[in-house]
Amino acid sequence: MAQRNTWQRERVREELSDVRGFVSAQSLHQALREANTGIGLATVYRALAGLAASGEADSLQSPEGEALYRACSSEGHHHHLICRSCGMTVEIEATDVEQWAQRTAALHGFRDAEHVVDIFGLCASCANAAAQE
Numbered sequence: 001m002a003q004r005n006t007w008q009r010e011r012v013r014e015e016l017s018d019v020r021g022f023v024s025a026q027s028l029h030q031a032l033r034e035a036n037t038g039i040g041l042a043t044v045y046r047a048l049a050g051l052a053a054s055g056e057a058d059s060l061q062s063p064e065g066e067a068l069y070r071a072c073s074s075e076g077h078h079h080h081l082i083c084r085s086c087g088m089t090v091e092i093e094a095t096d097v098e099q100w101a102q103r104t105a106a107l108h109g110f111r112d113a114e115h116v117v118d119i120f121g122l123c124a125s126c127a128n129a130a131a132q133e
């Protein structure tokens with residue numbers, strides 16, 4: 001089939017932007033299934049990969065090695081602070097990291113260097129809740 005299933009990609013994008021933090025393809029697929037969209041898991045994977053490739057979604061690896069996705073509110077290069085308990089995500093700029101990465105790459109004779117830096121931790125309210133247990 002030559003025709004691209006753009007409505008499915010649109011639907012995946014919509015669902016993704018309703019999510020507060022990063023989400024796996026499987027849990028997004030679960031939500032789409034509950035909404036009776038009939039979109040298969042393979043299509044969700046493809047749509048997410050496409051959105052990530054075109055810069056419309058952020059992708060990252062969880063500490064457990066699972067691929068996670070999010071519709072990003074910032075454009076361009078940025079980093080994330082992610083709560084590993086509730087998934088709350090803050091988009092951050094990291095000027096120090098940019099300078100360090102450029103310097104380090106140049107020091108080793110690398111050009112066109114890119115980097116991925118995301119910080120996982122417990123957000124303030126999850127840390128509070130944990131302290132009160």
Ligand SMILES: [Zn+2]
Pocket residue numbers: 058072073074078079080091
């Ligand atoms: Zn982002």
Ligand SMILES: [Zn+2]
Pocket residue numbers: 083084085086087088122123124125126127
């Ligand atoms: Zn949290």
Ligand SMILES: [Zn+2]
Pocket residue numbers: 077078079094097098115117
């Ligand atoms: Zn950076």
